[in-house]
Amino acid sequence: MAIIELRDLEYQYEESDEKVLKGLNKKIHQGEWLSIIGANGSGKSTLSRLFNGLSQPTGGSVLVLGKKTTEEDSLQMIRREVGMVFQNPEHQFVAPTVRDDIAFGMENAGVPREVMLERIDEVSRWVNIEHILHMEPHRLSGGQKQRAAIAGILALRPQVMVFDESTSMLDPNGRKEILETMNRLCRESGLTIISITHYLEEAFMSDRIWFMKAGRIEKDVTTANIPDQLEWMEAEGMPLPYKYQLYREAKKRRIDIRTLRTMVEGE
Amino acid sequence: MFENVIIGQYLPGRSFLHHMDPRAKIAAVLFLIIVIFLVNSWNGYALFGAAAIAVYFLSGVPFRYIRKGMFPVFILVILTFFLHAFFTREGDILFSVGVFSFYEEGIRQGLFISLRLLLLVYFTSLLTLTTSPIDLTDALEQMFSPLERFKFPAYDVAMMMSIAIRFIPTLLQETEKIIKAQTARGADFNKGSMRDRMQAFVSLLVPLFVRAFRRAEDLAYAMEARGYNGGEGRTKLRLLVWGWRDTLCCVLIAAFGVVLLFLRQ
Ligand SMILES: Nc1ncnc2c1ncn2[C@@H]1O[C@H](COP(=O)(O)OP(=O)(O)O)[C@@H](O)[C@H]1O
Ligand SMILES: [Mg+2]
Numbered sequence: 464m465a466i467i468e469l470r471d472l473e474y475q476y477e478e479s480d481e482k483v484l485k486g487l488n489k490k491i492h493q494g495e496w497l498s499i500i501g502a503n504g505s506g507k508s509t510l511s512r513l514f515n516g517l518s519q520p521t522g523g524s525v526l527v528l529g530k531k532t533t534e535e536d537s538l539q540m541i542r543r544e545v546g547m548v549f550q551n552p553e554h555q556f557v558a559p560t561v562r563d564d565i566a567f568g569m570e571n572a573g574v575p576r577e578v579m580l581e582r583i584d585e586v587s588r589w590v591n592i593e594h595i596l597h598m599e600p601h602r603l604s605g606g607q608k609q610r611a612a613i614a615g616i617l618a619l620r621p622q623v624m625v626f627d628e629s630t631s632m633l634d635p636n637g638r639k640e641i642l643e644t645m646n647r648l649c650r651e652s653g654l655t656i657i658s659i660t661h662y663l664e665e666a667f668m669s670d671r672i673w674f675m676k677a678g679r680i681e682k683d684v685t686t687a688n689i690p691d692q693l694e695w696m697e698a699e700g701m702p703l704p705y706k707y708q709l710y711r712e713a714k715k716r717r718i719d720i721r722t723l724r725t726m727v728e729g730e
Numbered sequence: 731m732f733e734n735v736i737i738g739q740y741l742p743g744r745s746f747l748h749h750m751d752p753r754a755k756i757a758a759v760l761f762l763i764i765v766i767f768l769v770n771s772w773n774g775y776a777l778f779g780a781a782a783i784a785v786y787f788l789s790g791v792p793f794r795y796i797r798k799g800m801f802p803v804f805i806l807v808i809l810t811f812f813l814h815a816f817f818t819r820e821g822d823i824l825f826s827v828g829v830f831s832f833y834e835e836g837i838r839q840g841l842f843i844s845l846r847l848l849l850l851v852y853f854t855s856l857l858t859l860t861t862s863p864i865d866l867t868d869a870l871e872q873m874f875s876p877l878e879r880f881k882f883p884a885y886d887v888a889m890m891m892s893i894a895i896r897f898i899p900t901l902l903q904e905t906e907k908i909i910k911a912q913t914a915r916g917a918d919f920n921k922g923s924m925r926d927r928m929q930a931f932v933s934l935l936v937p938l939f940v941r942a943f944r945r946a947e948d949l950a951y952a953m954e955a956r957g958y959n960g961g962e963g964r965t966k967l968r969l970l971v972w973g974w975r976d977t978l979c980c981v982l983i984a985a986f987g988v989v990l991l992f993l994r995q
Contacts, residue, residue: 517951539957555952559864560898566967568956573963580967601899615956621865669874 465490466528466623466655467514467545474509475524483509485678486523493622496649496656498666500701502673507659510675511627515545526669528622543572546616550628552608553600561587561603562596565615579618586614590644606637607702613644624648626658630665642668663696664704674699737798739855740862744900745790746975752869754976759857765987766846774993775845781986782852799855800848807844814840834954863895868968878961886963893949900945901938908937926935 467490485592491497499507512518513525516532523606527545530537535630549555558564562583569579587593588612600608609629616624626645630638642665644723648654666672667686676699684692693711697703703711713723744746747755770773788798792937825832858866871888878884909919917930 512951515955517955527775539959542955542957547952549948549952549955551945551948553900554948557893557949557953557956559895560890563967564866567953567958570964570966571959573965576965576967576969582966599899600896601903612952621956702878 464493464529465526466493467491467657468526469513469523470526471523472510472513472520472525473507474513474518475521476509482521482701483678484513489673489680491623491655491657491685492651492698494653494655495660495671496645496669497671497673498669499657499659499673499675500661500663500666501673505675506678507675508627511547511625511657511659514623514625515547517547539572541620542622545623546619546621548609548612548616548626548629551632552612554604555612556600556603556608559599560596561592561598561607561611563599564600564611565596565618568615568619569672571714582618586617589617590614605633605635606640609637609641610644610659611632611640613648617648621654623655623657626656627661628659630663631661663701663707667704734819739795739858740870741795741859742862743793743860745860746788747785748790749854749951749973750972750979751972751976752861752968753873754864754979755857755861755870756866756873756970759853759977761983761987762853763807763850765990768994769846771993771995774990776840777801777986777989778845778849782849785795785853785856789856791856795859796852796855799859800851802849803851807847811840811844811848814843825948828958864892864968867895869893870967870968872970883961885964895899895947901942904941905934905938908934944985 469487472484472487473482475482475655487510493607501507509518514533515519515527516525516538519533522654525532526650527537527541530541532541556564558567565580565583565587567583573584582710583596584593587596590612590613592607592614595603595607600718613624624645626641629663630641633641645656645658646668649656656669658665660666667689669686671685673680674696676683683697690710691709693703693707697711713720718726766778771779786793815832815836816830818839819831819833820836821834821838823831824834824837867888870884870891874882874884874887893931912930912933913919917932917933919927919934922930
């Protein structure tokens with residue numbers, strides 16, 4: 464069964480007269496890592512907020528585990544099953560310390576205190592923040608704050624985690640930490656991951672890529688055969704990771720890899 | 731610039747007062763604020779002073795912090811004293827300066843009111859110096875939660891307070907960043923005409939507000955995504971623990987109140 468399904472999904476902001484999302488029909492499967500790429504304003508964040516009922520469709524529907532996000536009774540369940548990590552680490556840290564921030568979601572869900580203590584222990588070890596549980600947000604790096612957010616969501620035992628450009632405000636170290644965490648979440652713990660990103664090298668780590676353009680999903684490709692995809696990606700003006708640029712360039716000029724090597728290293 | 735800000739002037743520590751339940755501390759301070767208005771004798775103030783000294787030793791807070799916190803009210807205290815001294819015309823004339831005469835009752839009342847103000851501010855300062863803002867919020871939430879029945883949103887107010895406290899450092903950091911950026915572009919916050927300074931100030935406020943709105947939106951989404959839905963059915967990680975110190979405090983302060991009643995004239 465698809466874990467999330469979009470049916471003729473449309474979205475339009477009240478103040479605007481154009482649809483931001485235009486008739487999407489897609490399924491996201493259990494355990495896969497899907498990345499969504501696309502220019503600024505193509506509707507990625509809007510779409511991500513529809514995955515767990517933070518916004519409601521103005522046309523069509525979103526189904527999570529077979530339940531419509533518009534059903535009032537399912538909404539708490541859906542919010543628990545589909546966790547969201549946002550872009551700005553500072554703006555999603557709500558509590559005075561890391562420990563309290565991890566507990567925030569569980570408190571809302573009415574989890575008993577003893578269970579909370581156990582889970583905080585468990586998830587903080589899982590994302591490697593057990594040594595900073597007592598710290599206040601202004602003493603943490605961006606990556607540490609994002610990992611606290613991930614821990615807080617993990618504590619609710621979700622099946623899906625959505626990352627909306629969660630690495631874009633981090634330094635290279637923080638980015639690496641979060642990417643590694645995402646990788647483990649998907650490959651070790653079997654969570655379904657949806658990651659929105661500007662970086663193709665991040666998208667290439669996933670199983671499938673949606674390319675969004677002006678409210679539509681223009682392409683839906685697997686990452687099994689990246690070399691075949693490079694052409695349109697480049698045509699869309701996406702900066703390819705360095706090794707692929709090199710590969711494309713060499714291919715265009717019909718330079719053989721061995722020749723390239725002699726060119727660089729000399730005879 | 732803002733590295734050394736102490737939020738809500740809380741001073742972490744391990745004293746008797748630090749170990750007390752914030753609910754007991756708040757209740758005690760409220761009690762003291764009420765009974766201080768019943769005191770009308772020198773003996774009463776002497777007893778209050780003794781209590782203030784005892785509490786000082788229980789707080790472990792260095793005196794200079796208390797002095798710093800109380801300094802702004804000194805002006806108010808002096809003003810109140812002179813108002814009473816000038817305008818109360820009862821009892822014997824103590825002395826005259828030119829056309830002004832100072833009466834015994836005026837000086838007495840001036841001193842009493844000043845002492846009340848000082849003691850009031852002193853006890854509240856010790857409360858905030860020895861209790862972290864988040865403990866204060868938790869305690870207030872619990873103390874006001876019975877009012878939920880009358881539609882007073884104690885949980886929501888407490889959540890708002892704790893988030894406001896949480897974002898104070900963020901706001902300070904942002905202010906500092908913007909000041910640096912504007913200074914780099916030639917703005918000067920310390921020199922120039924009034925007009926220039928106002929302009930610099932506006933150039934600081936506008937981006938601050940824009941960011942604050944942006945942040946509020948992000949925060950609302952983040953909280954909703956994690957299932958925040960008001961206070962109903964919520965559990966709490968933080969516990970307030972009532973200990974022997976708190977019971978002792980209640981007993982002592984009740985006794986204190988009784989003795990004060992006997993010292994009334
Ligand atoms: N709150 C809003 N009100 C009105 N229009 C919005 C709002 N948020 C986003 N939009 C518009 O919707 C479009 C898609 O935005 P968004 O989903 O944030 O794109 P992305 O995340 O891909 O950059 C943009 O044109 C944006 O201007
Ligand atoms: Mg976006």
